[in-house]
Amino acid sequence: MTASLVDYLVEHRGIESNYTDAWGKPTTISNTTKEKLLHLMGYQVDNPQALIEQVEEEANQSWLAPLGPVQVVRSHEDLHIAVRLPIELVDDEYQAVITTEQGENVCCSFIPIDGQLTNVVHIEDIEFQEYVVQLEVSLPLGYHSLSLQVDGDELASTLLIIAPDSCYKPQSIQDGNKVWGVSVQLYCLRSENNWGVGDFTDLAFLVDKAAKQGAQFIGLNPIHALYPAQPEVCSPYGPSSRRWLNFIYIDVTKVEGFADSTVQALVNAPEFTQKLALVRDTDSVDYETITDLKLTALETIFEYQNTRFLSKNTKMNRAFKQFVTEGGSSLQTIAVYDALQESLSDKGLPSWGWPVFPEELSDFDKPAVKSFSKKNKKRIKFFMWLQWQAAMQLEQANQVANANNMSIGLYRDLAVGVSEGSAEIWGNKELYCIDASVGAPPDELGPLGQTWGLPPMDPEKLYQQQYQPIIDLFRSNMHASGALRIDHVMALLRLWWVPKGDDATEGGYVYYPVDDLLGILALESHRNESMVIGEDLGTVPPEIRDKLAENGVYSYRVFFFEQAKDGGFYSPSHYPTQSMATLTTHDMPTLKGYWDCLDLVLGKELGLYPNPEVLENLYHSRHRNKQAILDTLHGHRSVNEEVGTDVNYVGMSRALNFGMQKHLAGGASELLSLQLEDWLEMDKPVNVPGTSSEYPNWRRKLTKDLQSIYSDEALNALALDLTKIRKRVSM
Incomplete structure (x- = not known):
């Protein structure tokens, strides 16, 4: 009876028993893993009688409700x-x-x-x-x-x-235009005026310059809220809240009140200016110092605004109050969490996340949290004010895109989850399976499999909450942008759950209500006039790509992965029209890093390839792939004789680098995204999957500042060539 009941629950709760891995090999999920996943969902699989009673109670509750909580219907x-x-x-x-x-x-x-x-x-x-x-x-x-x-x-x-039946598509794209844009990690940007980390003013500058070269979008990393009290926790893919913004991107100098004498005395003090000079000059983002500098300055500006405007009946205060009202409990949650985490940290108490908070503070709805909120009302107001300032500056950058008539403008990136100690989970624990992590089985990007430390949403709880958390996520991340890239878009269909403490290979897939989620995505896409790109890399079942295409979600095609069985690379002219083409991603080596095998060298140093035979095979495979790339580039006349035809004698050069970018520009994909790192011929990756402290992920800056990039004749010529090629293939 228990075995059959477990089998029923496995099917009922969408746990997959078999799947095809990244190399096309059929793989079976063990019974032990399936029982662990059920346990994570709250089922008492180790107590047969209790399990029977639990399932009966669930079924009865469902039948006693005349209607389900939510229903999604296409028009x-x-x-x-x-x-x-x-x-x-x-x-x-x-x-x-x-x-x-x-x-x-x-x-x-x-x-x-x-x-x-x-x-x-x-x-x-x-x-x-x-x-x-x-x-x-x-x-x-x-x-x-x-x-x-x-x-x-x-x-x-x-x-x-x-x-609606499918997601939004701009009229320009509907008319057959093929466009290109630049993708950046916003924190990597250097400029003459930023405070050691790229900011929204840098973004506005980049938008303006790129638009004048013919680019139609700027792609961003996730700019979700992180942890002001834990600045070294800097992965944009492990945020505290995906609905709110990372305050570190605020340009302090553009906030009203910066010119006040008190603020100027602070930022011009010798110690302050010395620290500022140091964080600007480093090649890696110094999150701790930058956070301290920005918070100190912003606190002073807040005092200025709060005294003069935010405590009186002023236009500014009315606008701020409207922002707070619209933000609702979600804004209150992130602000209270930031203030609480800061308070615990200042007292020297464990504070990395709610799992180590004192029990009475471990949940947003606890009485002690309400008491803390009353006692720290002004500090919570400050953290809400930070979100307001960030939102206004992001909107201003988006207005620059609109003023330049970019067909897409900003395109934002939605992370697949939030970290274990996040405010998002703290405010809605019922929704998350906190003893599991999202990850991936072994694939080309992560040969050992990956565990990302992001607890998954329980699909049944999501349904019971009328999908409101997903609605809020799509809506907030489509705001002030013309496109949304969904990281690991397979999450709409299924997610790889790994029980806490287990190896990534011991996980299993759990299915989600994909048709309902795609319907909501399409609705929010039209309401926000934001097209959708789905990052469909890794272990991808064929049915999800077909379903995404039918729903107007753009596929994500990476040149290095578009390879035929004989080893040759597909011509970009054969890529799906409804796709975004790119050469590399934030999880991959740069063009130079790939060609010089620097990712394999680094992977060996970091212990990602413990088997020497596996690493040797990767080197041989890379050598063959590079020759195949040269063959396709020359076959399509994307490079001239300056680039040789024999891989044994061809190193990475500007001619090869630019030739690869132009080769991809001539393809069928309606969207083309290229990284500034490759324009600058950089060699170090921004992130190495499968690592945390082993490599300084999410810190490496660009090698040139924005002003230098857009005064470089060779880069300007490249951009104009890309625009011409894209216009030609649009005809």
Whole structure:
């Protein structure tokens, strides 16, 4: 009985028993792993009787609710609802009263028994029947409330989401234009005026210069909120909250009040200016010092604004209060968390995340947290103010893109999860399986598999919360941008869960309600006029790529992975039109690093290739691939005789580097993204997957400042060539 019940739960909760790995090999998930995953979801698999009672209780609760919590319907589909009722009530007449997002009411009467009977159960000798009923109604796109009523009394309600068939696409792209843009890690940018880390003013400068060269977008790393009290925790892919911004990108000099004498006295003090000069000159971002400098200056500016404007009935205060109101409990959560973490750190108490907070502070809803909030009201206001300033400066950068008529403008990046000690989990623990981590089975980017330290959302809890956390994520990350890149887009279909303490190879896939999530994605995409790019690398089941394409999500095609079985590289002219093409990514070596095998050298030093035979095979494979690349470049006349044809005698050169970029520009992909690191012929990667403290990930700056980059004649010529090539292939 228990074995069959476990098998039922494995299927019911979307745990995959078999999958095909990155090399096309069928792989089976062990029974032990499947039971561990069920345990992570809260099932008492080690107690047969308790498990039976638990499953029965869940089933009963589901049947006792006449309607499910949420339903996603595409605009072309008929509206059907499933209604569960005791048998003696199924032939009564009911009303479905729909209140649209615009406040209009639509009423449909129906008798459940006239619909299609789909299921029957008995609960304590009462027979319940489920009918699927079609409602003859036409609804606009949006989020609507459906109330099930009888004689004017409400029995149940559900959120009804009417979504378009596919994601938004700008008119320029619909007209056949193929465009290019630059992708950057914002923190890597150097400039004459920033404080040792790229900021939103740098971004606005980059947008303006790139647009004038013909670029149609600037792609960003995730700019999610991190941890002001833990500045060295700097991975943009392990944030504290994906709804809010990293304050470190604020240009302090552009905040109103910077010119005040008190602020000027602070920033012009010898100790301050000395530290500022040091963080500007280093080749790696010094997060700790920069955070200290920016917080110190911003605190002083906040005092200026708070005294003069934010404590009175002023235009500025009204705007700030509106921002706080719109931010709701989510903004309150991140601000309280930042203040609380800072307070614990200042006292020398464990503070890296809520798992080490004192028990009375380990949850946002605890009484002690409410007490802390009252006592530290001004500090919490400061952290909300930081979010306000960051949001305004991001919007200003986006306005520069609009002023330059960029067809896309900014494109943001949504991380696949938040870290274990994040504010996002602290504020909604029920949603997350905190004893698991998202990761990946072994693949080309991570031959040992990967565990990212990001607890996954429980798909059932997400459904019970009416998908609101996902709606909020899509909406907030599409704000002030023309495109959203979803990191590890397979998460919409399935995620690799690894139980805490286990090796990455001992995980398993858990499925998510992909059709519902894609519907919500399409709706928010249209509302925000933001196209969507899905990072579909690694172990990708064929069905997800087809489904993404049908839903208007752009595929992500990396040149080095577009390889035929015979070892040759596909011509970019054969890439899907609905795709973004790129040469490298933040998880890969630069062009120079790839060609010189510096990633393999570094991987050996870091212990990523403990088997010498595996490493030797990788060197041989790289040698063959480089020859195949030369063959395809010469075959398509993307390089001239300056670049040789024999890999044994061809090193990385500017001619080869630029030739590869132009080769990709001539392809079929509607979008082309190129990295500034490759424009600058840099050799060091920004991130090495599978490492943490072994390599200084997320710190390496660009080798030139922005002003130098855009005064470089060779780089300007490259950009203009890219624009010409893209226009030519658009014809």
